[in-house]
Amino acid sequence: MDELKPPQRLLLGPGPCNVPYRVLRAMSTPLVGHLDPLFMQMMDEVCSMLRQVFKTENQMTFPVSGTGSAGMEATFVNLLEPGDTAVVCQNGVFGTRMIDVAERCGAKVIKVEAEWSQPLDQQKIIDTLKAHPEAKLCAIVYAETSTGVLQPIQEIGAYLKDKDTLFLVDTVTALGGVNLEVDAWGIDASYSGTQKCLAVPPGLAPVTFGPKALEVLNNRKTKVQSWYLDLTMLSKYWSSSERLYHHTAPITMIYGLREGLRIVLEEGLENRFERHAAAAGHLAKGLGEMGFGFWAAEGYRLPPLTCAIPPQGWDVEGIRKKLLADYDIEVGGGLGPAAGKIWRIGLMGENACVQKVAVLLRALQDFA
Numbered sequence: 001m002d003e004l005k006p007p008q009r010l011l012l013g014p015g016p017c018n019v020p021y022r023v024l025r026a027m028s029t030p031l032v033g034h035l036d037p038l039f040m041q042m043m044d045e046v047c048s049m050l051r052q053v054f055k056t057e058n059q060m061t062f063p064v065s066g067t068g069s070a071g072m073e074a075t076f077v078n079l080l081e082p083g084d085t086a087v088v089c090q091n092g093v094f095g096t097r098m099i100d101v102a103e104r105c106g107a108k109v110i111k112v113e114a115e116w117s118q119p120l121d122q123q124k125i126i127d128t129l130k131a132h133p134e135a136k137l138c139a140i141v142y143a144e145t146s147t148g149v150l151q152p153i154q155e156i157g158a159y160l161k162d163k164d165t166l167f168l169v170d171t172v173t174a175l176g177g178v179n180l181e182v183d184a185w186g187i188d189a190s191y192s193g194t195q196k197c198l199a200v201p202p203g204l205a206p207v208t209f210g211p212k213a214l215e216v217l218n219n220r221k222t223k224v225q226s227w228y229l230d231l232t233m234l235s236k237y238w239s240s241s242e243r244l245y246h247h248t249a250p251i252t253m254i255y256g257l258r259e260g261l262r263i264v265l266e267e268g269l270e271n272r273f274e275r276h277a278a279a280a281g282h283l284a285k286g287l288g289e290m291g292f293g294f295w296a297a298e299g300y301r302l303p304p305l306t307c308a309i310p311p312q313g314w315d316v317e318g319i320r321k322k323l324l325a326d327y328d329i330e331v332g333g334g335l336g337p338a339a340g341k342i343w344r345i346g347l348m349g350e351n352a353c354v355q356k357v358a359v360l361l362r363a364l365q366d367f368a
């Protein structure tokens with residue numbers, strides 16, 4: 001076997017994005033044990049920084065070992081028991097995945113749907129919740145990476161604030177890229193991932209659970225179906241007072257997340273959101289001038305991920321392959337009804353800047 005020499009790609013897909021050198025450097029520093037006092041301190045620091053980026057006071061905020069989908073699974077398996085009702089919203093791949101996960105928990109799923117380019121109507125969701133006050137939770141994706149739709153969610157959170165039903169939000173592509181206020185918006189449980197706007201390699205899923213969610217967890221009649229993701233045990237490892245061994249934390253990933261979060265907070269959340277929005281604006285302007293269309297409904301476009309429709313006559317998949325092979329630029333393909341029709345262009349983390357947009361637009365001129 002030869003030594004591994006991956007090329008320097010510009011990762012403008014739906015994640016992962018390019019990782020800052022500072023994060024890679026942190027990840028190549030020496031290991032300590034996962035119960036070493038130094039590592040314990042690091043765990044507390046990571047949790048405290050995660051609370052800042054989620055904008056929450058939730059004590060139960062920590063990174064689950066695994067990617068975003070492990071975070072999804074962790075929220076559902078801990079909050080749902082067989083026979084429970086769950087209202088799940090679906091207007092893309094990740095809403096569909098949530099339905100699958102909820103059904104595997106044995107829940108009866110009430111779906112609220114919209115076309116895969118449109119946002120869901122909050123009033124329609126609230127009406128469904130009024131018809132199903134028995135629902136244990138209402139789950140929705142805030143930033144749908146399969147369609148590029150940024151879903152308004154605050155009215156649902158406000159409605160559920162004094163109800164028993166929990167509000168569960170997928171914030172995988174939102175965290176660190178668009179404004180998110182877990183406490184102020186009445187979100188009871190949320191999960192994210194590291195490889196989108198936090199610009200850390202894939203491997204951890206930050207999660208947060210509020211008091212209402214913990215009450216549901218503590219009043220379960222059955223054991224959590226998953227041993228690995230059981231919060232009642234995981235919380236004893238992540239709580240600074242107990243530190244009871246559950247599984248070995250992926251130490252190197254925690255180093256990386258710690259550095260990634262430091263970078264996010266150094267920049268400041270609001271500056272970071274503005275930078276992502278400005279870069280998306282530049283991209284949309286440049287693409288529009290070249291004759292591109294946009295998949296997601298106007299007014300609901302997600303800055304970190306633009307779903308662009310190439311001009312008539314362009315070989316959508318062929319050019320995407322050439323961008324990767326000849327230009328070292330990765331963009332994502334379409335999914336579901338958008339398969340073969342669009343590109344999903346991510347501007348996440350350090351890639352959310354005019355320089356990277358200019359590189360892509362220049363490369364595209366060769367195909368015009």
Ligand SMILES: *Cc1c(COP(=O)(O)O)cnc(C)c1O
Nearest residue numbers: 067068069094143145172173193
């Ligand atoms: C990427 C993504 C996920 C899944 O995360 P993985 O890290 O691929 O497991 C879930 N939800 C949304 C909205 C995503 O963008």
